[in-house]
Amino acid sequence: MADDTEKLWWIDREGLQKLIDYLAKQGHDIVGPRIDQGAIVYDSIRRVDELPRGWTDDSQPGVYRLQPRSDQEHFGFNVGPHSWKKYLFPPLTEVMRSRRTSDGWTMQAPDVESPRYAFLGVRACELAAIAVQDQVFVNGQTQDPLYQLRRSQLFIIAVNCTQAAATCFCTSMGTGPECEKGFDLALTEIENGFLLAIGSEAGRKAADAIPKRIALSDESQSGQQRRHRAREQITRKLDTDGIRDRLLARLDHPHWDDVASRCLSCANCTLVCPTCFCHSVDEVHHLTDDEIVRNRRWDSCFNVDFSHVAGGSVRDTTRARYRQWLTHKLATWIDQFGTSGCVGCGRCIAWCPVGIDLTQEVATLCGGNAP
């Protein structure tokens, strides 16, 4: 085992298909990148040719476009509108159900059942995001049963980025671009196939089940060069040095008003964010008032009602809500969970309909002395 994990293997396209077949046979639902609705999204995958082969994505603040590549690579893109949280922390889940009886109510939690997922194509920033959500949903005092089950059954095939988008800043957050931990297997796509690294016992078993050979030294070198290229392409920066204290010293900075004048408070940044975990529970009448379902859904600190108390909303201005999001993500998250809430994936920048860029806002807020 120890030997295997240190070795770098080589597989071809067929090998990748064999890996998918093996995982499916083991009872996994394989989900990975696919083209849908003009973007690369995460969905069920059974065949290698369902991958976005020969496509790339161009992400800019507020703009995302699919573009054909000049080659036929399978993973020649970065991150799109979806994140893996939609599987581990689904957007809508039943958490409880009450039924009316002759003398009152009975209350029951649903049985927690789930497909066994295998994620194909998890990037380094996304591995970090999963680790961040683990802190929220399973590593604290209370565990979320569905997340816990899905996470414990999860098989992760990571993919190293070989290029970077204009919105990427994982290097600032210390989360990438290389996949270092938190996966069962990790791939690096090279000219003639994929380099395969093993990250766990389950990963070794899977690797044993597929045809592979030791990677040749020029193949390993090519992988290294490609990973290096991704790192070199990242130009966006967020200065994290002392960021917690710098932001908390600027809670009354006039720039919050400037962001608020541009921000739609539409919550898109929080919903595409792979670490944002906020949710609400709705009461839903099941046809009659004799059965009531409580559904948990993704919610956002950008909603006026989110901070509602008896006296009204605590954060009833966009200024207060944007400040809450940014300072929680980059500052107080550290107090609560021991890590930053930001992994530098850039989704909040690309998928903001008006292109607000948190790296720029932080630079403006933190430039100069605290007011």
Add this chain to the structure above:
Amino acid sequence: MNTAANPWLSHTAVIEEIRPEIESVATLILRLEDSNLAGSYRFSPGQFNMLYVPGCGEVAISMSGPATDNGHRITHTIRTVGRVTQAIEQLGVGEMIGVRGPMGTPWPIESLHDRDVVLVSGGLGMAPLRPVIYALMEEPKRFGRRTLLYGARSPDLILYADEIDSWRESGIDVHITVDRATDDWHGHVGTVHLLIDRLASIDPSRTAMFACGPEIMMHFSAKSGLARGLARESIWLSMERNMQCAFGMCGHCQWGSHFVCRTGPVLRYDTAEPFLTVRDL
């Protein structure tokens, strides 16, 4: 199948008794239907339950009865202010409600032995402090001087007015102030933190303060406490925020570095102070 307990599951409880208090405030006594659960249910003063009305939703309410009670007798004092409390107001004795709890941090009563205690409460902030009063009455010898400063809007809005004599009889020094006096009111008039300023003598090195009430009232009370020489580490507040999951996962009650439902509601002043002065946080 997963065997981990579902933290969202509410447990049915029967409303055993409803006692009207002041205007639009009533005290409910609940009994958990499952007697095993009822027997093992324990809480500490300052903690809260999530009360659930099916079809309407949940609301966080502190326990206001003695901590010696178990789940056969859970006491909540509730003001009708929002959707869920309105729905609770419509329920009668014998009807059912859902209960999840206890949740949150308690008042650190255990750490107060041999110390002087000043309780400062405003309005309905009396309810989460009443279990502390019961604890102070239970074992008077374990504490030093015990003082309650209580501010109500007007004399008819003094909560638990019929109990206050018994608190005094047990040796608690009770001072009451109202914002608006009536003709027959002979006590203090003005905000409650002024009573801290007026307290005859405080030995700050051995005094602890628990404050519970509107945020602005706690803010000024803490300031008055500091002015009398109390250490930041000797002052505790009970914060209110929107609580939904009550176990630090849903994000609604985030306040600076806190999840008010998990690291609070009872917070030591030094951990709350940086955020208490920031508007709309």
Add this chain to the structure above:
Amino acid sequence: MTKRKPKVAVVKFASCDGCQLTLLDAEDELLLLAESLHIAHFAEASSRLEPGPYDVTLVEGSITTHEDRERLLRLRGESRYLVTIGACATAGGVQALRNFADHDDFLRAVYAHPEYIHSLATSTPIADHVKVDFELRGCPIDKHQLIEVILSLIAGHRPRTSSECVCQPCKRRGTVCVVVAQGKACLGPVTQAGCGSICPAYDRGCYGCFGPSRDPNVRAWSDGILDGKSDPGHLANLLSNFNVAAPAFAQESQRLWQITGRIPEQLPGKVTDGR
């Protein structure tokens, strides 16, 4: 709790009846609902009309005539809860386009004998005339929201509908943003949710039929979309729809019309040309 069946009326003013049809379309639910409430007045469904008072009155349509206003005032007096349903009742409807133009011009353009028409110069929401207890947005309203509101009122709970914007259900259902990925103009970020975010799921922008979301930053929305080179007239058209008279939409559409150089008085003609 005494379980007398609540008495319900469904009443319309200036509207297309589409929202009432939503209630009729809720076939399965309606049968079950009929067990727990008494529908006393619903002209769209039955010619048997019982007089008030009513526990719950669902009001469709806007106020466009003096007679309608009088009828509404009487109805309010007979109703314990008055719930407005749909864009006409909550914002004045598409017929409120007249509020931004010359009413007499409209009459002359539409009717052979305008002298017989005695309508008001404006189409206004119900809440401009009487107290409204709860409002349900949409053109038409959403059946699930309607049923939740009715069931809440029956149970004696104050109803609650989410105040989030269309983007949020859109993201929860996994729809890829049509603004970011395709550069389409979409009112989702400034429109109240409740429809299920249907339009972007079918590859078109939201056209705001649920009206403005709470405290919407419509100016920043159009600045952001215009940055993507949309035509201000197109955005103004988008805002000048079923909720044209909703203040947040009206304010921005008027500003955009001015950018285009077309004065607001020309609006009705231009809109017709554009369709």
